[in-house]
Amino acid sequence: MNKIKVMQVVTTDKLSGAEKVVLDIENNLDKDRFEALALCAGGELKDLYEKSGIKTYVADLSSLKPGEIKKFRSYLKENPVDILHGHDVKASIGAYIASKGLGIPVISHLHSSYPWLQGASPLKYIDRFYRKKYKLSIACSHMVKEHYLNYNKAVSEDNMKVLNNSFNFNELKEKVILPKKEMRSRLNIKENAFVFGFLGRLLDIKGADLLIDTFNKISKDIPESLLVIVGDGPEREKLESMVKNYGLDHKVLFEGYQKDVYSYLNLFDCFILPSKLEGLPMAVLEAMAMRVPVISTPVAGVKTLIKDGFNGIILKERDEANLYEAMIKVHSSEDNRVALAENAYKYLVENYNIDIYMGKLQKIYEGIR
Template sequence: MKKIRVLHVVLSLGTGGLENGIINIINGSNKDEFHTDVICIREQGELHSRIDNSSTKVFYDANLSSGLINSIKHIRTIMLSEGYDILHTHGWATMLAGYLAVLSLTFSKSKPLIINGEHGTLYFESSQQILIQRFLFNRMRLNLSVSVALVHEVSRRFNVSINIFKAIINGVNVNKFVPSLEQRNSVREELNLKDENLLIGSVGRLVAVKNYPSLIRAFSIVLQKQPTARLALAGDGPEKKILEALIEELGLKNEVFLMGRREDVPSVMNAYDIFVLPSFREGLSNTILEAMSSALPVVVTNVGGSPEIVIENKTGHLFEVNNTTQLADILDSLMIDRKRLQTMSEDARKHVVKNYSLETMVNNYQQTYRDLLEHKKKGR
């Protein structure tokens, strides 16, 4: 049987939820039915080494200078040499380059279907950007989104029909992110924590959109009532010095740990007792699902697709952006009632295993690819 050939177009395979999701799709795909490659048009990124499918090619030419024209040429060359059925772009820059590359193959037998995936980072700073993206959304065979909320946000901001979108919720490897006492003890020993130290934590790049200063400020309030509480942030990024200065200003050097970029995220999750994500915006965060799969109650901002996966007061809590008092009250209430904390942890794990497994997500993508090609065959 001829394999369905898919080429993903990304800016890079650097650390991030979008990139992690693509790697999960590739690694989880049915190798007998699908062949999947990736082209990076800006930089290769460190996550490419996590691809465990030996047949997958990661195309990146360090000799090419960045820019739209070079990206179009690179994508076009790869499509002509490899022959793909589907070109799957991710975000507006890759969508533009991918669309123009496919357009250049109008009279070629190597012309693939083009679809786009939106993961939560939208660009609408100028009317020109909005018009270009509106045009591109309407030229895709299909637009995929990681949450229903994101579909509606894109539809509203860019004045496009929701009918050209389909939501496929992210999935998590529930066998990788699983409760482990051994992993928990290892990381907690590293941080010199005692049994009485409940650890609030987060995982993500230290960038402005994650809004970690609000979490640190909320934690300083919690500490007044819960003096044995601790906070850890796993990740690195341009906001690190700002966070270090805030920790110094609030006198929290002994209570807050900046752990840096970690390769052992499942172990880090196991060390936590409560997971918090205070982002200004999200599409649908993989780290929320990873935390829940690790049996952590999640406390996250009421943005993007988060309300679609968090059951209020059962698997976690939602709070409003920048409301440090509300966040502090939620954390304090969870730390006071350990029995409720344990029940919520168990419910979070059950919820993810039942509804958001990696297998379910990959199957949804694969079925979408099949349906698109079947429609093409029938001339739809």
């Protein structure tokens, strides 16, 4: 029996949410039934994929330039694959154009409640055109599916499945995670400091400005508190200026992009997701797996993942007052933090395990081929 060749397609060259989903998929495929392939924009992401044993081809589809798509098409003609699995909109469009006429079915994976769907963005109408051409669309949560269907009337609900993001416990078992005490020593953080943490791309949609505004008040009421921001992106300069203007340079640490996210999560006493819009963010799953209590704004998939007050805290509204109240609440009771973290870990194991996810995805692949 020939293996099914599935190529995962992303547009970037760095590891982030969707790229991590690809890594988890590829590392957990049944190697007796499937061959793991990937396409990305190169850089350290290519190195990471290849180090994991994934055959990786390079083409930059981020701007959908004809030359890059043509290069991808030439590769597909010489190296036939059975399925193209595009992650996010541009990757899916690029995969479809490159494979047109080659008889390769394309799956398009939606990883977020895209804000541009609500306006008149050109991408909205381009996506609407191509959405009908995919063999299947996958949404990373029920709320992402609802958001998409609400703003794209052209897509058929019957041709969109929900596959909630999952956590790769198999990977976690193999990770070398630095102890909290060692991480504090490396970053020169005192033992009695309470560390609020953020992990993610520094984009406007991720809402780290709200976290900094709120932390400015928190730092006055909890003098031993610190904020550690892990991640990089176009908003970093603006966020660093905010911190400087508040006079919080000594209280807010910008750690930039980090490969070892688990050691940083192990440093946090509380993880905060201040996003404006999200699908089902991997950073929240990672925090729950590390038994770090989570505070989140009321975004898409998180509402189905977190039961407020049981395995995390979801703000009633995305504003300073609600975030401030939640941060004070988490800080004030160690027993409550432990309960939230333990409940989150157990819920994740029972409902968002990668083994369950892969069973469903591999059935989709076999049914589509």
